Amino acid sequence: xxxxxxxxxxxxIHTELxxxxxxxxxxxxxxxTLESLLKNITTEDESETASSTPAAAETPLxxxxxxDMIYRYSRHLLLPSFGVEAQSNLxxxxxxxxxxxxxxxxxxxxxxxxxFGRVGIVDHDVVELNNLHRQIIHTEAYIGRSKVESAAxxxxxINSTVxxxxxxxxxxxxxxxxxxxxxxxxxxxxxxxxSRYMISDCCVVxxxxxxxxxxxxxxxxxxxxxxxxxxxxRCLFPTPPPTTACQRCADSGVLGVVPGIIGxxxxxxxxxxxxxxxxxxxxxxxxxxxxxxxxxxxxIRGRSLQCEACGExxxxxxxxxxxxxxxxxxxxxxxxxxxxLDLLPEDARITSKEYYEKNIKGEAxxxxxxxxxxxxxxxxxxxxxxxxLSSLEQRLSEISEALGRKEESASLYVVCRRGNDSQRAVQYxxxxxxxxxxxxxxxxxxxxxDVDPKFPTY
Amino acid sequence: MQLTLEFGGGLELLCESxxxxxxxxxxxxxxxxxxxxxxLSWVRTNLIKERPEMFMKGDTxxxxxxxxxxxxxxxxxxxxxxxxxxxxxxxxxxxxxxx
Numbered sequence: 384x385x386x387x388x389x390x391x392x393x394x395x396i397h398t399e400l401x402x403x404x405x406x407x408x409x410x411x412x413x414x415x416t417l418e419s420l421l422k423n424i425t426t427e428d429e430s431e432t433a434s435s436t437p438a439a440a441e442t443p444l445x446x447x448x449x450x451d452m453i454y455r456y457s458r459h460l461l462l463p464s465f466g467v468e469a470q471s472n473l474x475x476x477x478x479x480x481x482x483x484x485x486x487x488x489x490x491x492x493x494x495x496x497x498x499f500g501r502v503g504i505v506d507h508d509v510v511e512l513n514n515l516h517r518q519i520i521h522t523e524a525y526i527g528r529s530k531v532e533s534a535a536x537x538x539x540x541i542n543s544t545v546x547x548x549x550x551x552x553x554x555x556x557x558x559x560x561x562x563x564x565x566x567x568x569x570x571x572x573x574x575x576x577x578s579r580y581m582i583s584d585c586c587v588v589x590x591x592x593x594x595x596x597x598x599x600x601x602x603x604x605x606x607x608x609x610x611x612x613x614x615x616x617r618c619l620f621p622t623p624p625p626t627t628a629c630q631r632c633a634d635s636g637v638l639g640v641v642p643g644i645i646g647x648x649x650x651x652x653x654x655x656x657x658x659x660x661x662x663x664x665x666x667x668x669x670x671x672x673x674x675x676x677x678x679x680x681x682x683i684r685g686r687s688l689q690c691e692a693c694g695e696x697x698x699x700x701x702x703x704x705x706x707x708x709x710x711x712x713x714x715x716x717x718x719x720x721x722x723x724l725d726l727l728p729e730d731a732r733i734t735s736k737e738y739y740e741k742n743i744k745g746e747a748x749x750x751x752x753x754x755x756x757x758x759x760x761x762x763x764x765x766x767x768x769x770x771x772l773s774s775l776e777q778r779l780s781e782i783s784e785a786l787g788r789k790e791e792s793a794s795l796y797v798v799c800r801r802g803n804d805s806q807r808a809v810q811y812x813x814x815x816x817x818x819x820x821x822x823x824x825x826x827x828x829x830x831x832x833d834v835d836p837k838f839p840t841y
Numbered sequence: 842m843q844l845t846l847e848f849g850g851g852l853e854l855l856c857e858s859x860x861x862x863x864x865x866x867x868x869x870x871x872x873x874x875x876x877x878x879x880x881l882s883w884v885r886t887n888l889i890k891e892r893p894e895m896f897m898k899g900d901t902x903x904x905x906x907x908x909x910x911x912x913x914x915x916x917x918x919x920x921x922x923x924x925x926x927x928x929x930x931x932x933x934x935x936x937x938x939x940x
Binding site for chain 2: 623630
């Protein structure tokens with residue numbers, strides 16, 4: 384579109400865009416601050432005049448639904464196997480969803496819509512652009528803001544009669560008991576092993592049913608723990624898996640709809656447990672293989688008498704729970720921040736800025752990118768040679784050949800996504816005779832951060 | 842003995858990313874049945890192509906792997922002592938943590 388015959392060069396446009404974006408960020412931040420101030424004021428007002436809100440004003444007769452409730456939930460009430468009774472059970476129940484990510488997003492949408500009395504949301508994270516393909520409760524407008532605030536706003540927009548409680552904090556042994564005590568049912572929508580043990584143990588200590596879901600890549604798993612004498616997470620997995628077996632969505636990828644399906648099924652199980660209808664998925668596990676369109680439901684072991692959490696002899700106490708070190712137990716961090724290795728001496732490493740300067744000066748070198756081939760296809764640095772870490776050993780001759788084509792003093796640099804695999808590669812290469820190999824600290828992420836802000840990250 | 846073996850939750854990566862394996866396991870002379878213990882060692886020798894420590898620990902599966910014999914947790918059928926029969930389906934699945 385020609386806006387009034389304006390003629391701008393690309394660099395002028397870039398400059399103006401940059402300054403507008405800075406201004407926009409400042410405005411967004413101010414809006415966020417004001418909104419949260421306003422929310423505090425409204426919450427105070429609400430607590431003073433709680434009985435005057437429309438939903439609460441219309442107090443139903445004992446055991447009956449208000450006219451608004453009957454209309455809103457009419458399609459539930461029309462189900463003979465659900466009806467007024469199960470709907471009333473939902474309205475009198477509360478559910479805590481831990482994690483407002485890929486699983487929590489669809490679960491929360493349905494749990495708020497279906498008429499639970501109270502829905503709590505725990506998360507300490509903020510919304511990022513690369514969340515939106517699967518975390519469908521969040522919108523672009525909330526990028527950079529708290530996931531809990533974002534999810535709560537959507538839930539309130541869908542159903543203003545549900546009490547949405549925001550817990551903008553990480554779920555830890557120090558706050559877990561206090562938070563969970565206030566709810567009837569717990570939905571585990573987290574993304575790491577220590578959280579899964581911690582949430583299951585906390586449910587055992589407090590006697591809460593746990594709707595547990597997980598998704599990664601193209602597969603999902605679902606079961607209900609600690610329900611009606613059924614097993615808990617530790618009955619099934621008494622010993623934590625090796626950390627190398629715990630993949631993260633940020634490394635292995637995940638098809639957005641897969642956690643979507645599992646999250647919806649978690650909402651379904653929570654509704655069954657709260658509504659006291661049907662047969663919750665306890666003592667059974669659902670396994671979803673999205674690519675081959677196969678769902679299998681298997682029978683799993685019952686409660687273990689020897690279980691360290693729920694076993695007959697020594698059930699876990701609140702105090703034991705508070706003092707348990709879940710990160711140590713699973714050898715992995717509760718937060719999902721990526722690993723930062725430090726394997727190499729300083730002289731075996733260069734920063735991305737140093738690499739940039741050497742490259743500009745025309746220093747003869749070979750750059751090996753050790754990421755998997757499908758990562759390399761997403762984006763790569765020019766003139767880099769892709770030899771994935773897993774095949775490095777078999778492809779050493781390619782490195783020698785590449786070096787052979789350069790002048791004698793050519794350097795050898797190794798890069799990866801975040802700077803961990805490149806260190807492993809350099810360690811190996813130095814052992815294999817490439818004594819001058821160096822890794823680029825922080826990988827392509829540091830290149831994007833420190834050298835070329837336009838370089839895509841993923 | 843013909844068996845269907847399935848790997849999931851990432852374990853398929855240890856056997857060249859193939860999830861379903863239709864296999865024939867030859868029994869020792871004079872034996873008519875196969876135990877899970879024997880099958881595990883057969884799988885380790887014949888199917889696992891890399892990082893065997895991601896599949897087994899000692900003579901059993903590593904922590905975090907569920908074993909299902911005909912859609913039933915092997916804890917319910919005797920774990921390593923479970924007797925397999927012709928056409929049984931054995932699933933090895935690694936527990937997922939992502940979300």
